[in-house]
Amino acid sequence: MENKxxxxxxxxxxxxxxxxxxxxxxLDTTVVRVCYALLTVFTAFSGVxxxxxxxxxxxxxRW
Numbered sequence: 001m002e003n004k005x006x007x008x009x010x011x012x013x014x015x016x017x018x019x020x021x022x023x024x025x026x027l028d029t030t031v032v033r034v035c036y037a038l039l040t041v042f043t044a045f046s047g048v049x050x051x052x053x054x055x056x057x058x059x060x061x062r063w
Contacts (some may be wrong), residue, residue, distance in 0.1 A: 007061040015017040 009019035011029065022032040050059030 008055070008057060008058045010061055012047045015051075016060070017051055017058060020058060020061075 004024055006024045007020055008016035009021045009023055009029075010016065013019075018033045018036050019029045021027075022029040023045070025032075032044060036051075040051075
């Protein structure tokens, strides 16, 4: 089993949260960003709060 860590990516648009989630789960970054945007719009923008929390909690990649 591979030792993965959930970290913010260096391939970022804002803070690297969506790219970090995509790398962790092995998904395409664009798909994760589009899904996140749709979920944010359809949940009365509560995704913004989740993004801010993840931006604070997820450590930044050091390499």
